[in-house]
Amino acid sequence: MQERATRTRKPAAIRRAELLDAATEVLRARGVEATTVEEITSTAGVSKGSFYLHFPSKERLLDALRERLGEELAAEVAALERPQQRAAWPEFTRRFVRRAVEVQVERADLHELLTAVGHDHAAEMGGDPRNPAERVLASTIAAGVEAGAYTVADEAAAVRLIFALVHAAGDWACEQPQEIERIGSAAAELTLRALGGAD
Numbered sequence: 001m002q003e004r005a006t007r008t009r010k011p012a013a014i015r016r017a018e019l020l021d022a023a024t025e026v027l028r029a030r031g032v033e034a035t036t037v038e039e040i041t042s043t044a045g046v047s048k049g050s051f052y053l054h055f056p057s058k059e060r061l062l063d064a065l066r067e068r069l070g071e072e073l074a075a076e077v078a079a080l081e082r083p084q085q086r087a088a089w090p091e092f093t094r095r096f097v098r099r100a101v102e103v104q105v106e107r108a109d110l111h112e113l114l115t116a117v118g119h120d121h122a123a124e125m126g127g128d129p130r131n132p133a134e135r136v137l138a139s140t141i142a143a144g145v146e147a148g149a150y151t152v153a154d155e156a157a158a159v160r161l162i163f164a165l166v167h168a169a170g171d172w173a174c175e176q177p178q179e180i181e182r183i184g185s186a187a188a189e190l191t192l193r194a195l196g197g198a199d
Contacts, residue, residue, distance in 0.1 A: 018046070019044050019054055024065065026040050066114050074136040080096055090149075094185070101166065101183060101187060105177055112174065137163055138159045158194065
């Protein structure tokens with residue numbers, strides 16, 4: 001009896017990640033407008049049906065890529081160890097903000113592609129509780145307040161405004177990467193002053 005070949009089904013999370021990886025590759029090569037679902041699925045080695053199981057449209061895939069960029073940024077800055085001593089918080093804050101700007105520049109090509117198409121810019125700039133980068137900022141500010149390193153009357157407002165500041169600093173640094181040190185330092189100092197944590 002001839003054995004029937006069976007196709008291995010990958011877990012949904014892995015298949016979704018592969019589609020996002022393929023989309024990133026195609027977008028970098030072709031741009032948003034020229035990229036098609038067919039090119040993404042061909043690069044990922046899956047059917048169009050598989051694509052639509054994960055993303056109802058190309059626009060939803062672009063949203064997912066924005067979310068992934070936010071998760072990557074959040075992971076990078078969350079990896080910085082929060083200080084135990086109150087006196088170490090100003091320098092930690094500077095490193096935290098500078099790293100957030102650096103990550104945006106490191107992903108500048110994809111960031112530029114994704115911001116070139118219509119999306120909810122208000123959510124991207126702060127005020128969206130699902131935004132992983134904003135959640136990391138919120139938890140960091142709360143930890144700084146608890147440590148006595150920050151003095152903030154309205155934490156929610158501080159999170160939203162500082163998120164917008166760091167996002168704008170990242171946009172500027174993407175446009176002028178040769179100025180990244182200056183931009184990152186300026187954003188860090190403004191953040192420290194806003195949080196009442198300057199030396």
